[in-house]
Amino acid sequence: MELSICMQGIVKSFPGVLANDHIDLQVARGEVHGLLGENGAGKTTLMNILSGMYRPDEGQIELFGKPVRFESPKDALAKGIGMVYQHFMLIPTFTVAENLTLGAEITRGGFLDRSKSESMVKELSKKYGLAIEPSAKVQYISVGAQQRVEILKVLYRGAQIIILDEPTAVLTPQETEDLYQTVNALRKAGHTIIFISHKLNEVLRFTDRVTVLRAGKVVGTRVTSETTAEELASLMVGRSVSLHVKKLPREVDAEMLKVENLKALDARRLPALRGVSFNVHAGEIVGIAGVEGNGQTQLVEALTGLIRTTGGTIRLDGEDITHFPTSERFCRGIAHIPEDRHRRGLILDFSLAENSILGYPDRISLRSGFRLDMKSIRKFCAKLMAAFDVRAPSPDVMAGGLSGGNQQKLVLAREFSRCPKLLIAAQPTRGLDVGATEFIHNSLLAERKRGAAILLLSLELSEIMDLSDRILVFYEGKIVGECLRETTNEDEIGLLMTGGRHEVLIH
Amino acid sequence: MKFSFTELIHRITDRKSWLESAGMFLGATVVGLLFGAIVIWSSNKSPIVAYTALFSGAFGSLYGFTEVLMSTTPLLLAGLSVAFAFHCGLFNIGAEGQLMLGGLAAGWAGYAIQGLPWYLHLPLALLCGVAAGALWSLIAGALKAWKGIHEVISTIMLNYIAFNIGDYMVSSNGPLKAAGIIPATPYVLNTARLLPIIPNTRFSGGIFIALVMAVLMGYVLWHTRLGYRIRAVGKSPSAAEYAGIPPRQTMLLAMAISGGLAGLAGAVQVLGLSYRFSSTFSPGYGFDAIAIALLGSLHPFGIVLASLLFGILHAGSVKMQQTAGVSNDIIYAISGIIIFFVALRGVLVNFQSRFSHKNATAKVQK
Ligand SMILES: Nc1ncnc2c1ncn2[C@@H]1O[C@H](COP(=O)(O)OP(=O)(O)OP(=O)(O)O)[C@@H](O)[C@H]1O
Ligand SMILES: [Mg+2]
Numbered sequence: 001m002e003l004s005i006c007m008q009g010i011v012k013s014f015p016g017v018l019a020n021d022h023i024d025l026q027v028a029r030g031e032v033h034g035l036l037g038e039n040g041a042g043k044t045t046l047m048n049i050l051s052g053m054y055r056p057d058e059g060q061i062e063l064f065g066k067p068v069r070f071e072s073p074k075d076a077l078a079k080g081i082g083m084v085y086q087h088f089m090l091i092p093t094f095t096v097a098e099n100l101t102l103g104a105e106i107t108r109g110g111f112l113d114r115s116k117s118e119s120m121v122k123e124l125s126k127k128y129g130l131a132i133e134p135s136a137k138v139q140y141i142s143v144g145a146q147q148r149v150e151i152l153k154v155l156y157r158g159a160q161i162i163i164l165d166e167p168t169a170v171l172t173p174q175e176t177e178d179l180y181q182t183v184n185a186l187r188k189a190g191h192t193i194i195f196i197s198h199k200l201n202e203v204l205r206f207t208d209r210v211t212v213l214r215a216g217k218v219v220g221t222r223v224t225s226e227t228t229a230e231e232l233a234s235l236m237v238g239r240s241v242s243l244h245v246k247k248l249p250r251e252v253d254a255e256m257l258k259v260e261n262l263k264a265l266d267a268r269r270l271p272a273l274r275g276v277s278f279n280v281h282a283g284e285i286v287g288i289a290g291v292e293g294n295g296q297t298q299l300v301e302a303l304t305g306l307i308r309t310t311g312g313t314i315r316l317d318g319e320d321i322t323h324f325p326t327s328e329r330f331c332r333g334i335a336h337i338p339e340d341r342h343r344r345g346l347i348l349d350f351s352l353a354e355n356s357i358l359g360y361p362d363r364i365s366l367r368s369g370f371r372l373d374m375k376s377i378r379k380f381c382a383k384l385m386a387a388f389d390v391r392a393p394s395p396d397v398m399a400g401g402l403s404g405g406n407q408q409k410l411v412l413a414r415e416f417s418r419c420p421k422l423l424i425a426a427q428p429t430r431g432l433d434v435g436a437t438e439f440i441h442n443s444l445l446a447e448r449k450r451g452a453a454i455l456l457l458s459l460e461l462s463e464i465m466d467l468s469d470r471i472l473v474f475y476e477g478k479i480v481g482e483c484l485r486e487t488t489n490e491d492e493i494g495l496l497m498t499g500g501r502h503e504v505l506i507h
Numbered sequence: 508m509k510f511s512f513t514e515l516i517h518r519i520t521d522r523k524s525w526l527e528s529a530g531m532f533l534g535a536t537v538v539g540l541l542f543g544a545i546v547i548w549s550s551n552k553s554p555i556v557a558y559t560a561l562f563s564g565a566f567g568s569l570y571g572f573t574e575v576l577m578s579t580t581p582l583l584l585a586g587l588s589v590a591f592a593f594h595c596g597l598f599n600i601g602a603e604g605q606l607m608l609g610g611l612a613a614g615w616a617g618y619a620i621q622g623l624p625w626y627l628h629l630p631l632a633l634l635c636g637v638a639a640g641a642l643w644s645l646i647a648g649a650l651k652a653w654k655g656i657h658e659v660i661s662t663i664m665l666n667y668i669a670f671n672i673g674d675y676m677v678s679s680n681g682p683l684k685a686a687g688i689i690p691a692t693p694y695v696l697n698t699a700r701l702l703p704i705i706p707n708t709r710f711s712g713g714i715f716i717a718l719v720m721a722v723l724m725g726y727v728l729w730h731t732r733l734g735y736r737i738r739a740v741g742k743s744p745s746a747a748e749y750a751g752i753p754p755r756q757t758m759l760l761a762m763a764i765s766g767g768l769a770g771l772a773g774a775v776q777v778l779g780l781s782y783r784f785s786s787t788f789s790p791g792y793g794f795d796a797i798a799i800a801l802l803g804s805l806h807p808f809g810i811v812l813a814s815l816l817f818g819i820l821h822a823g824s825v826k827m828q829q830t831a832g833v834s835n836d837i838i839y840a841i842s843g844i845i846i847f848f849v850a851l852r853g854v855l856v857n858f859q860s861r862f863s864h865k866n867a868t869a870k871v872q873k
Pocket of ligand 2: 043044045403404405
């Protein structure tokens with residue numbers, strides 16, 4: 001087996017955390033190597049070291065048998081290692097081709113050669129089967145397409161080894177399928193790929209071998225075809241994890257949320273919601289299924305007051321809240337787990353304590369009048385961290401220093417702690433490891449039992465199927481189907497999601 | 508990595524460790540003074556003689572030191588003004604214009620309002636200065652909040668309007684001009700003056716007002732809900748919006764407070780030193796304030812130190828000019844280098860992390 005990467009004895013610590021503790025990792029040439037581990041196990045840190053972002057405290061890296069040291073990500077890229085981060089780094093107002101060539105522009109006589117860069121991008125995209133429109137502005141293309149641009153970007157710079165950090169967390173099932181094809185094509189072309197994911201079924205499908213990290217150490221490497229999801233899960237967590245939740249039958253209560261004929265526009269001022277009506281009862285989980293971009297985002301923003309509606313009404317517990325500002329809605333008992341934790345849910349430059357009161361209605365006793373009582377806020381934050389197993393040295397560290405999953409857990413802890421009447425959970429388990437996902441699913445069910453009305457949005461159909469009592473299917477800004485969990489199946493929902501005729505299908 | 512003006516400001520103003528801030532402060536000061544020394548030397552003067560004169564002017568006598576504090580006062584208030592806006596993500600270049608109008612309003616209130624005892628008149632006149640600065644900055648705030656016009660553009664333009672209003676008011680047939688040939692308003696009444704509190708000096712104690720403001724600003728920013736909201740909007744408007752903090756109102760409020768501080772700087776200067784408004788009363792305090800805010804890492808304590816440094820340069824340069832024959836313009840070159848140095852750091856960090864995905868992680872690595 002010819003090695004493309006050999007990392008030996010890698011140690012990296014941050015103030016208060018040993019993120020990587022003597023890690024050895026060997027990746028063969030042309031293999032897809034999975035990297036698994038709990039939130040905060042050190043995967044991203046290890047890859048940041050491999051891609052030149054961080055310098056290790058100890059340890060060596062060999063690339064194709066030769067020892068190397070990276071001064072910067074640029075240096076690592078020049079030596080053939082490219083990383084696609086979970087949070088993209090594209091310039092929204094530039095075209096795909098401009099983004100791709102940025103920093104290594106194709107010029108003629110000192111000027112940008114636009115047509116040449118566009119044809120080059122076309123060629124590259126054809127070569128790897130990464131469909132992309134070179135002249136499209138990045139802000140108007142889908143998340144999946146943006147990711148393809150990121151992958152092309154590292155390929156364009158000649159990367160032999162490509163690191164994908166939780167690439168599927170933001171993808172729709174269809175886009176994940178496309179990524180699978182891409183990864184296969186890259187492997188055939190002789191590239192080495194490191195693939196990080198928390199979704200075990202993906203890891204089993206995408207990879208040749210898997211290395212599992214726990215608390216900064218390697219706990220084992222397995223050949224994918226010889227292992228199972230259960231084995232990987234227990235390697236990661238150190239105990240066995242149930243991959244599906246057990247749900248008790250619901251006890252439907254009063255109507256908590258009633259939405260009638262709701263209309264709203266998207267950022268481009270095109271109709272995104274075209275008259276949506278539904279309700280959610282106390283003690284009920286209503287799942288929203290749909291291909292991304294069919295109005296789900298706008299529904300959440302309209303319900304939480306982040307965008308203005310252009311028609312219709314929203315009633316919470318009988319009260320018309322259609323025109324209430326966001327803060328009033330929080331006071332009335334809405335909690336919101338946003339789909340984008342970096343843009344909405346957290347302020348990365350704030351401490352965990354400061355983040356733990358983000359969006360707290362003014363009347364909560366943590367804040368006495370004008371003053372912020374930092375001492376009790378810190379105590380409150382520590383309580384949240386303990387309850388949701390947020391792994392961080394103290395409430396005073398910056399949120400930006402936490403691993404992705406731990407950031408998500410902090411948001412969840414904060415929103416659950418409100419004891420909401422209506423909980424809007426958008427992608428609640430995005431980026432969480434299997435153990436934490438299990439915990440969150442159980443917490444959602446506990447909230448349901450307590451009598452909260454829960455609106456659940458997820459790109460993962462299986463999550464919706466597992467948790468929901470009722471499922472609404474969105475298509476082009478409308479609800480095209482409403483199904484009871486007991487009487488429906490994934491195929492039916494999948495068909496509705498792509499615009500299949502619902503009149504025929506509703507039983 | 509997106510390279511934009513706003514991004515650069517974020518880079519310069521990111522929350523830094525104490526050590527890093529102190530290092531930047533010292534580094535910038537040393538580089539600035541060295542550069543000044545080279546310029547002095549290249550004009551065939553001795554930098555040692557010049558700097559000795561400068562520092563003995565500043566610290567050699569009680570009078571000299573009170574002059575330092577008098578120069579520090581408007582710089583400190585204006586520096587706080589710029590920093591406060593920065594904390595809400597706003598770059599207030601308009602401190603100079605707000606300061607000008609603050610001085611004008613305070614000067615007017617100082618002579619036009621009559622028959623009040625000092626303990627009403629003085630606060631009222633100061634308040635007029637605060638209000639004028641706040642209202643002026645609110646124009647820029649409103650343009651930003653509702654029309655999306657960048658505050659850098661609008662505050663620069665508003666500066667020129669403010670300067671011209673100031674000039675007009677005391678021009679030969681301006682409405683507020685005192686009799687005589689000097690383009691200034693009448694002297695303010697004694698009841699509106701911050702009078703000297705140390706005999707044989709001009710020391711008015713305005714510095715204490717400024718220091719109280721510095722402490723107050725630290726308290727408001729880090730220990731009150733208002734400050735939390737302002738910083739939240741400054742760090743992430745979209746997250747603030749998610750949390751139900753209205754970004755527009757918050758920006759307006761922060762802008763008004765920032766303008767009010769600049770207005771207070773002008774008022775303290777007019778009521779405590781010149782006792783009347785003339786349109787040349789500020790040698791550019793509002794512009795120095797930008798360097799001071801950045802050099803002080805936007806923290807009130809840092810700003811106190813930075814404004815003291817600039818106060819020393821300003822006050823000491825008088826003696827330097829007299830005894831060493833070095834033009835006091837040199838201190839503008841020094842402050843320019845300091846700004847350059849501070850901004851350079853932002854640019855360097857920016858290049859360093861061109862490929863980094865989140866500046867939080869990049870920051871730890873540095
Ligand atoms: N820049 C940083 N500053 C401080 N601590 C950090 C920093 N980056 C990572 N850490 C810490 O190092 C540990 C490992 O983090 P890392 O991001 O590598 O985890 P991960 O395995 O990628 O987790 P996740 O699955 O949640 O993304 C965590 O405890 C995290 O808090
Ligand atoms: Mg990670």
